């Protein structure tokens with residue numbers, strides 16, 4: 001069985017991520033999309049919320065599993081017995097950062113974890129979770145960026161935020 005992990009923050013999952021998930025799922029028997037529980041960041045959505053969002057939007061892709069992990073990707077991959085990490089590249093600016101992570105992961109895993117990069121489909125090249133969060137925080141329209149279910153959850157989340165600030 002050929003398996004790969006697609007790790008990320010997915011805060012929230014966008015059409016850009018979904019495009020990478022669909023394409024990677026066609027290349028592997030199993031694709032595990034895994035939410036990184038990064039204690040150093042304060043996410044908009046909890047890990048559980050992000051896992052549930054991903055499950056929702058990947059429901060129709062049978063060979064996709066959704067999971068979460070904390071700590072090093074190399075340790076998680078070893079535990080799962082997986083040797084490939086998928087990452088998406090949008091622009092040159094992603095490249096430098098991604099190259100550094102990929103080389104570090106190869107080193108740390110003693111060559112056991114390789115990275116495969118999929119270039120973004122052009123229509124999603126501008127999309128990032130952070131810009132989606134910013135637009136939604138001002139009540140803007142994010143319907144071109146995320147599926148309707150995620151859009152609804154974002155508006156709900158920001159409504160809660162405003163309410164707690166009152």
Ligand code: ADP
Nearest residue numbers: 007008009010011016017087088089120124127
């Ligand atoms: P991270 O915090 O690990 O960068 P993200 O959720 O922002 O997590 O992104 C996960 C992966 O998906 C990264 O490899 C990122 O480059 C890629 N990605 C994010 N947005 C897009 C997009 N619009 N098109 C293609 N790849 C993307």
